[in-house]
Amino acid sequence: xxxxxxxxxESYDQALVDAAVEEACLxxxxxxxxxxxxxxxxxxxxxxxxxxxITTHSQVVRSVVRLLKGxxxxxxxxxxxxxxxxxxxxxxxxxxxxxxxxxxxxxxxFTKQPTLTTIPYTRGKKLPLASILGEVDMVFSLPKFxxxxxMYTTGAVKNxxxxxxxxxxxxxxxxxxxxxxxxxxxxxxxxxxxxxFSLMDGIIGMEGPGPANGRPRHMGLLLASCDALAxxxxxxxxMGYEPKSIPIIAEGLRRSLGSAPTLYPKLNAGDLVxxxxxxxxxxKQTRFFHSLIIPFVxxxxxxxxxxxxxxxxxxxxxxxxxxxxCIDICPANALTMQHKRIIIDPSVCIRCYCCHEVCPASAIxxxxxxxx
Ligand code: SF4
Ligand code: SF4
Numbered sequence: 001x002x003x004x005x006x007x008x009x010e011s012y013d014q015a016l017v018d019a020a021v022e023e024a025c026l027x028x029x030x031x032x033x034x035x036x037x038x039x040x041x042x043x044x045x046x047x048x049x050x051x052x053x054i055t056t057h058s059q060v061v062r063s064v065v066r067l068l069k070g071x072x073x074x075x076x077x078x079x080x081x082x083x084x085x086x087x088x089x090x091x092x093x094x095x096x097x098x099x100x101x102x103x104x105x106x107x108x109x110f111t112k113q114p115t116l117t118t119i120p121y122t123r124g125k126k127l128p129l130a131s132i133l134g135e136v137d138m139v140f141s142l143p144k145f146x147x148x149x150x151m152y153t154t155g156a157v158k159n160x161x162x163x164x165x166x167x168x169x170x171x172x173x174x175x176x177x178x179x180x181x182x183x184x185x186x187x188x189x190x191x192x193x194x195x196x197f198s199l200m201d202g203i204i205g206m207e208g209p210g211p212a213n214g215r216p217r218h219m220g221l222l223l224a225s226c227d228a229l230a231x232x233x234x235x236x237x238x239m240g241y242e243p244k245s246i247p248i249i250a251e252g253l254r255r256s257l258g259s260a261p262t263l264y265p266k267l268n269a270g271d272l273v274x275x276x277x278x279x280x281x282x283x284k285q286t287r288f289f290h291s292l293i294i295p296f297v298x299x300x301x302x303x304x305x306x307x308x309x310x311x312x313x314x315x316x317x318x319x320x321x322x323x324x325x326c327i328d329i330c331p332a333n334a335l336t337m338q339h340k341r342i343i344i345d346p347s348v349c350i351r352c353y354c355c356h357e358v359c360p361a362s363a364i365x366x367x368x369x370x371x372x
Pocket of ligand 2: 315316319320321322323324325326327342355358359360361362363364
């Protein structure tokens with residue numbers, strides 16, 4: 001049975017969030033945590049200020065910490081690893097570092113001696129994962145309710161990609177260029193991590209060109225479940241997607257990572273569908289892409305097909321602040337700076353949109369249409 005608790009929470013007022021988090025966790029079947037060490041994995045992405053709605057809100061993280069302390073957790077740690085993380089990174093802008101200090105919990109640096117791990121469903125791909133996974137009893141995924149330009153939605157399963165330290169992430173797009181291949185990688189990582197519980201901050205989510213450049217949308221919701229995939233299924237439904245058309249959900253169902261929700265103890269996702277939500281337009285899947293063996297064999301064909309079907313990002317010179325973050329993260333070396341402008345080589349670009357995710361100035365447009 002996959003129970004997803006969806007509860008109302010209208011604002012980030014701490015008392016409201018505390019009460020809603022407790023209700024969601026109780027109804028969502030949060031496991032016994034007494035005496036356990038628990039890693040909390042919020043979505044920090046690029047550690048932006050909370051009003052941009054890119055990161056899991058610090059008040060939500062704080063409420064989870066307080067709840068776990070009250071339930072007798074032995075040790076609580078918080079960590080994430082944004083793509084351009086420096087060794088000394090602390091999530092100060094998002095307020096999550098302040099939560100660590102004020103609540104007396106440890107911030108974990110995922111870049112320290114990560115453990116090379118074979119990821120299932122990827123034909124033997126090995127990736128470094130945060131070594132803290134071997135030291136804690138439980139992982140809680142704390143995603144943000146957001147769209148995602150590449151994967152349509154980002155949720156409890158995709159959030160676990162942050163356990164791959166910083167710049168090890170973006171090169172994965174070279175090896176897993178199609179959405180379906182990338183979904184296999186995300187599901188494989190989740191199968192290794194086995195999150196014990198997930199709680200999604202959907203109080204103010206993001207619509208449009210997420211996960212970093214969309215626009216905030218008040219949803220007034222928290223979602224919680226022991227089944228990360230079921231939680232993502234409910235999120236996709238609320239956004240107005242057919243959940244099984246989301247590659248990570250389709251692949252997760254196929255691999256029995258989780259299931260569609262079978263029980264909504266409070267609010268039902270079907271009653272919360274936002275028909276005017278700004279979604280990323282779904283690209284047609286072909287029968288070719290439904291075969292998950294052939295794509296790995298015909299990788300050159302896949303790359304050609306991805307380039308043909310997805311548009312390369314467009315760089316806008318006016319808002320650009322020349323920070324070079326896009327150049328630093330681009331796994332294909334498709335970008336250069338010339339005469340104070342970012343220049344893209346579309347023949348080299350693999351359409352992963354990592355540049356779009358890290359741009360702090362909304363200076364990169366991805367011209368895949370948005371549905372409303
Ligand atoms: S230019 Fe952007 S979309 Fe193209 S490969 Fe580089 S990071 Fe990916
Ligand atoms: S990340 Fe954005 S602001 Fe920074 S150089 Fe690239 S386009 Fe310009």
